Every structure is written in structure tokens, then in C-alpha cells.
Amino acid sequence: MSDLTKLSAVEIAGLVASGQTSAVEVTQAHLDRIAAVDGRINAFLHVDSEGALAAAREVDAQRAAGAQLGPLAGVPVAVKDVLTTKGVPTTVGSKILEGWRPPYDSTIVQRLRDAGTVMLGKTNMDEFAMGSSTEYSAYGPTRNPWDTDRIPGGSGGGSAAALAAYEAPLAIGSDTGGSIRQPGAVTGTVGAKPTYGGTSRYGLVAFSSSLDTPGPCARTVLDAALLHEAIGGHDPRDSTSIAAPMPDVVAAAKLGATGDLTGVRLGIVSEFAGEGAEPGVMAAFHEAVDTLTKLGAEIVEVSCPHFKYALPAYYLIAPSECSSNLARFDGVRFGLRVGDDGNRSLEEVMSLTREAGFGPEVKRRIMIGTYALSSGYYDAYYGQAQKVRTLITRDFTAAFEQVDALISPTTPFVAFPLGARTSDPYQMYLADLFTIPTNLYGGPGISVPCGLADGLPVGLQVMAPTMADDRMYRVAAALESAVGTLTPPTL
Amino acid sequence: MKGAPMAAISREEVAHLARLSRLAVTEEELDTFAGQLDVILQAVAQVGEVAAADIPPTSHSVPLTNVFREDVVTPCLTPQEALSGAPDAEEQRFRVPRILDEDVAS
Numbered sequence: 001m002s003d004l005t006k007l008s009a010v011e012i013a014g015l016v017a018s019g020q021t022s023a024v025e026v027t028q029a030h031l032d033r034i035a036a037v038d039g040r041i042n043a044f045l046h047v048d049s050e051g052a053l054a055a056a057r058e059v060d061a062q063r064a065a066g067a068q069l070g071p072l073a074g075v076p077v078a079v080k081d082v083l084t085t086k087g088v089p090t091t092v093g094s095k096i097l098e099g100w101r102p103p104y105d106s107t108i109v110q111r112l113r114d115a116g117t118v119m120l121g122k123t124n125m126d127e128f129a130m131g132s133s134t135e136y137s138a139y140g141p142t143r144n145p146w147d148t149d150r151i152p153g154g155s156g157g158g159s160a161a162a163l164a165a166y167e168a169p170l171a172i173g174s175d176t177g178g179s180i181r182q183p184g185a186v187t188g189t190v191g192a193k194p195t196y197g198g199t200s201r202y203g204l205v206a207f208s209s210s211l212d213t214p215g216p217c218a219r220t221v222l223d224a225a226l227l228h229e230a231i232g233g234h235d236p237r238d239s240t241s242i243a244a245p246m247p248d249v250v251a252a253a254k255l256g257a258t259g260d261l262t263g264v265r266l267g268i269v270s271e272f273a274g275e276g277a278e279p280g281v282m283a284a285f286h287e288a289v290d291t292l293t294k295l296g297a298e299i300v301e302v303s304c305p306h307f308k309y310a311l312p313a314y315y316l317i318a319p320s321e322c323s324s325n326l327a328r329f330d331g332v333r334f335g336l337r338v339g340d341d342g343n344r345s346l347e348e349v350m351s352l353t354r355e356a357g358f359g360p361e362v363k364r365r366i367m368i369g370t371y372a373l374s375s376g377y378y379d380a381y382y383g384q385a386q387k388v389r390t391l392i393t394r395d396f397t398a399a400f401e402q403v404d405a406l407i408s409p410t411t412p413f414v415a416f417p418l419g420a421r422t423s424d425p426y427q428m429y430l431a432d433l434f435t436i437p438t439n440l441y442g443g444p445g446i447s448v449p450c451g452l453a454d455g456l457p458v459g460l461q462v463m464a465p466t467m468a469d470d471r472m473y474r475v476a477a478a479l480e481s482a483v484g485t486l487t488p489p490t491l
Numbered sequence: 492m493k494g495a496p497m498a499a500i501s502r503e504e505v506a507h508l509a510r511l512s513r514l515a516v517t518e519e520e521l522d523t524f525a526g527q528l529d530v531i532l533q534a535v536a537q538v539g540e541v542a543a544a545d546i547p548p549t550s551h552s553v554p555l556t557n558v559f560r561e562d563v564v565t566p567c568l569t570p571q572e573a574l575s576g577a578p579d580a581e582e583q584r585f586r587v588p589r590i591l592d593e594d595v596a597s
Contacts, residue, residue, distance in 0.1 A: 100576050101575070101576070102576070103568050103572035103573065103575050103576070104568065104572075196552050196553060197552075197553040197555075210550060210551045210552070236560055239555070239558040240551070240553050240555060240558075242553060242555075306541065309537060309538055309540070309541055312534060312535040312536070312537040312538045313535075313538050315531065315534070315535045316535050316538065323512065327513075330513070331578060332577070332578070332585050332587055333576065333577055333585055334576035334577065334578075335576065335578070336578070337578035337579065340578070340579070340588050342588075344588055345588060345589055345590070346587050346588045346589065346590045347513065348515075348588075349588045350513045351510075351513045351514060351515040352515050354512075354513050354514050354515075355514050355515040355516060355517075358514070360520075360523075360524075363509075363512075363514055363516070363520075363524070364524060364527060364528065364531070366512045366514065367505065367508040367509060367512055367514070367524065367528060368528060368531060368532070368535075370508050370511050370512050371500070371504075371508055371528075371532070372535075374511075380536075380539060381535070381536075381538070383548060384538045384539060384541070384543060385535075385538050386548030386549055386550060387541070387543035387546040387547070387548050387549075388538050388541050388543060389548070389549040390543075390546050390547055390548060390549040391541065391543065391546060393549060393552070424527075424530070425527050425530070425531060426530050426531055426534055429531075440549075440552075441552060442552025442553065443552075466552070
């Protein structure tokens with residue numbers, strides 16, 4: 001048997017279904033890989049070996065009993081630590097939830113179990129999904145398998161690094177401003193943010209409720225589509241979940257893989273041209289545009305004049321929602337409590353608990369949000385940002401009257417060295433320059449590897465209209481069929 | 492007098508925000524945060540450049556209102572499960588520190 005950890009999810013599921021290997025064998029190979037390399041990567045906050053092997057044995061038993069297995073049965077998956085897992089620690093990368101074992105599964109995790117996937121464990125992330133490098137994790141940074149002195153992106157750096165380090169063939173992320181796509185780009189993997197409301201937020205620890213979107217991460221576009229199909233669709237437990245049928249993302253990925261984009265119109269946003277992006281990133285992007293043209297796509301330039309205000313609008317809206325959401329961490333119902341010596345009041349204990357439990361970036365965002373929502377500042381900051389959000393949505397709507405999808409580099413720069421942007425928080429925010437507009441609009445976006453710059457991966461982003469997630473999978477799969485997947489150096 | 496642009500936020504305002512946010516920040520943090528929040532607030536204030544007086548705000552991208560479910564009893568967490576993560580619990584309740592100021596002498 002060739003190295004099971006190098007296979008795609010499709011290949012693994014095929015071998016398990018045909019009995020050429022077992023789910024237990026596949027799971028053990030990935031647990032062994034984690035044991036061998038994760039000391040250097042720190043992709044996992046918690047590895048659930050026992051639970052994983054039990055789930056794998058269950059798949060093998062079902063197969064032995066002649067049951068029809070699903071398309072991802074027996075495939076290991078790593079889950080970002082932002083999703084609740086019953087009885088399995090869920091920290092959100094924060095000290096404030098250290099040791100918390102949720103009493104229920106999130107919908108995404110429940111669907112992963114129903115699909116017969118095998119959860120290996122929980123992956124590292126920037127605390128409360130606030131960050132672009134995983135350096136804001138309270139449990140130490142994750143390192144990029146391409147160069148362990150560099151960041152793996154964030155906030156879902158753990159999930160992306162686990163894929164690039166062959167610790168898992170599939171992973172789950174969550175994308176509020178780019179936290180699936182940007183880590184995908186800088187680790188040479190695929191990351192998709194579904195349409196907002198297309199994947200359930202039930203059991204997703206809230207950061208910014210009008211933006212948070214869980215989604216799939218994988219090494220190939222088809223694997224991401226299969227995972228998207230397994231976790232997506234209406235959930236009555238999430239009141240913002242869309243009740244319409246999901247687009248057929250798997251069929252779209254297969255169609256795209258034929259390498260024919262004849263009749264597809266793709267737009268390049270003129271406001272993004274060279275705006276703050278590294279020359280190497282732009283060179284790789286333009287090469288990918290040439291490739292897409294050769295595959296039959298028609299490329300046009302479109303103007304989205306309000307995109308340049310997306311970053312400031314986002315950094316008002318997301319912190320405002322976070323300041324409200326994170327009020328639940330009060331040292332009463334779960335997690336940390338500090339200073340309860342019998343003499344201090346609830347308010348004092350609450351303030352000491354939050355001071356000790358939250359890291360600096362979370363504190364900054366809570367205070368920015370509190371400021372933006374204050375009387376006297378509300379109209380100029382939060383209210384104005386919501387109006388800009390409307391204008392950005394109108395830009396997208398107008399653009400999609402001209403083109404089927406928009407393309408851009410996923411992120412302005414390749415993986416930067418650890419520590420390069422932590423002293424200036426706003427410099428970190430710029431990593432999400434190209435991914436944020438999609439979140440404000442609520443549409444889907446995917447990052448797919450398009451080449452290298454200075455030996456480091458560059459991602460191409462495809463943005464599609466809401467509930468047209470299939471379009472982005474088709475374009476991404478077509479590019480992948482021409483460019484191929486990227487293989488990181490041996491760890 | 493320095494020629495630097497006027498700060499968007501003062502150290503005292505940050506201390507006030509920290510109190511509103513229930514964060515017992517240290518003096519040292521106040522110094523750091525004041526500078527950082529100032530940079531961030533000056534940058535995000537760019538939204539003010541957009542002429543948007545007549546534009547309706549968007550709070551949410553999904554056009555959904557009044558999502559209801561059937562009013563039926565479904566299984567839920569047991570008290571034991573609900574309290575399993577609590578820092579302190581007593582008689583099937585979350586135990587909290589005192590809420591009202593008490594006259595300790597009385």
C-alpha cells in the first residue's frame with residue numbers, strides 16, 4: 001500500500017469502499033503522521049485518537065455488514081476548534097475556554113459523523129477566529145509546512161497546515177473575513193467559503209454572526225466539493241440557514257475538471273489591480289488569468305468602486321458584533337473564572353476573568369466594537385459601515401450582471417515570517433484585503449493554488465453570486481486541472 | 492507641541508472602554524492599546540468618506556425575517572449536562588459571586 005496520507009479523500013474513500021484498505025488502517029496512518037510531524041507544525045490543539053479509531057471501526061463494521069457507504073466514509077477529517085464537539089475539548093484557541101468539553105455537537109460535526117468521516121481532532125486557530133496568521137492562538141502559533149519559520153495564515157491556520165503537512169486529507173474551517181481562503185492560499189491548499197447561510201452556524205462559537213460561515217478545506221477542489229456537500233444545506237437549528245436546495249457543487253467540480261471553460265465570463269476587479277499586492281503574487285495571478293483564457297474563459301475588467309472601503313467597514317462591523325457576542329464569556333456558565341475569593345463582586349470577577357482569559361487581539365476588537373456602538377459614535381462608525389455594506393453588495397450585484405464570477409489573488413502577500421506583523425495590528429488586517437468584500441456581501445468564495453512566488457504558494461480566489469457556489473467550484477477545478485496541485489517540501 | 496495628527500482616542504477613553512467591556516486591563520496595557528486603537532480607528536474612519544446618507548443599512552445578507560419552528564417539545568440538555576462546564580454550581584444552578592453591594596457590617 002502506498003502512503004495513505006498522500007492520497008486524496010476520493011482515493012481513500014474508494015480504497016475503503018472496495019476493501020483494499022480499512023478505515024482503521026487509514027486512520028492509524030494519519031495518527032502516526034500527526035505523531036511524527038505535529039511537534040514541528042502545531043496544527044492540532046487536541047488529537048482524539050480513541051474517538052477516531054472508534055469511528056473508523058464503526059465504518060469498517062458497516063462495510064462488513066454490507067451497508068452502502070457514503071462518498072466520504074472512512075476519510076479522516078480535522079476540525080477547527082471553533083466548532084463544538086460533544087465531550088471533546090473545544091477552546092476556540094482561547095484560555096477562557098481551556099478544558100471546556102461541550103455537552104453537544106455542532107451541526108457540522110454531526111453531519112461529518114453521519115457521513116462516516118473520521119474526526120482526528122481539533123485544529124489550532126487565532127483566538128476566537130480573530131487573526132490572519134494563527135499567531136493570536138493562546139496555545140502557540142501553527143507553522144507553515146512550506147517553511148516552518150512562516151505563518152500558515154489565519155484564523156484557520158491549523159486546518160490548512162494539517163492538510164499541507166499530510167496530517168489530514170480533509171479539514172473544516174470557518175470564514176468571517178477570509179479565515180478559510182487566506183490560509184488555503186498561503187499553504188497551497190484549497191479552501192472554500194460557502195454562501196452565508198449555506199452551512200449551519202449551530203455550535204459554531206460566534207465571532208461575528210452576520211459574517212461567520214463554516215466551510216470545507218482540502219488538497220483538491222473535488223475533495224472540497226464533496227466535503228461541502230456533506231456539511232451543507234438547511235438546518236432548522238440555525239435561523240439564518242437558507243432553506244433552498246444546495247447548488248450541486250460536486251457536479252460542478254467534475255465539470256470543471258474537464259478543463260473547458262468555454263462560455264464562462266470572468267471579471268477582474270479593476271480596484272484590486274496591484275492594490276497593495278506583492279509583485280510575485282500579481283505575476284502568479286496574471287499567469288493564472290492567461291491559463292483561464294486558454295481554457296476558454298472570457299476575461300473582462302469590472303469596476304467595484306466601493307471595494308476599497310470593505311476593509312474599514314469590516315473592521316467596524318465584525319468588532320461590533322464580537323463585542324456583543326463575547327459578552328457571554330462572563331465566568332458564569334462555562335470556562336474560566338478568576339478572582340472569586342468570596343469578597344469580590346460579580347462585576348469584579350467578570351472583569352478579572354475576561355482580562356485573564358482573553359488575549360490582546362480579542363481585547364482590542366471588543367473595545368473597538370464597544371466604541372463603534374457607543375452613543376455619539378454609532379452613526380459615524382457602525383451605522384455608516386452598514387451603509388457601505390449595502391454599497392458593496394450593490395457592486396457585486398452589478399458585476400454579476402456582466403460576468404459569471406469574479407477572480408482575484410486570494411491574499412496580497414505570500415506567507416510572511418512569524419512575528420512580522422504582530423506588533424502593528426492594522427498591518428495584519430491587510431491580509432484580508434481581497435477576501436473581505438465577499439463576506440460583507442454574503443456570497444461564496446474559494447481559494448485554489450495558482451502557482452508559486454519565491455517558492456511559496458499563491459492562491460487564486462473565485463467569487464460567485466450568492467447560492468451559486470457551483471460556479472466557483474467549476475472555475476477552480478478547471479484551473480486545478482491545468483496548474484495541478486502543489487506539493488510542499490518534505491518535512 | 493508635536494505635529495502629529497490629533498489622536499482619535501485618548502488613554503482615558505480607552506480606560507472607559509475597558510470598563511464598559513468588563514476588562515480589568517493593566518496600566519501597561521492601557522498604554523499599548525491606546526496607541527493601537529488610535530491607528531485602527533483612524534484607518535476605519537475612512538468609511539466616512541463615502542456619501543451614503545440615503546443608503547439603507549445592511550445588517551445581514553440573507554433576506555429572512557421571522558423564522559419560526561413548530562412549537563413542539565424536543566429533547567434538550569439535562570441540568571447536569573448544562574452545568575457540566577460551569578466554574579461553580581449549586582443545587583442545579585449556576586453559582587455566581589454577589590451581585591449587589593452588601594453592608595458587610597450588618
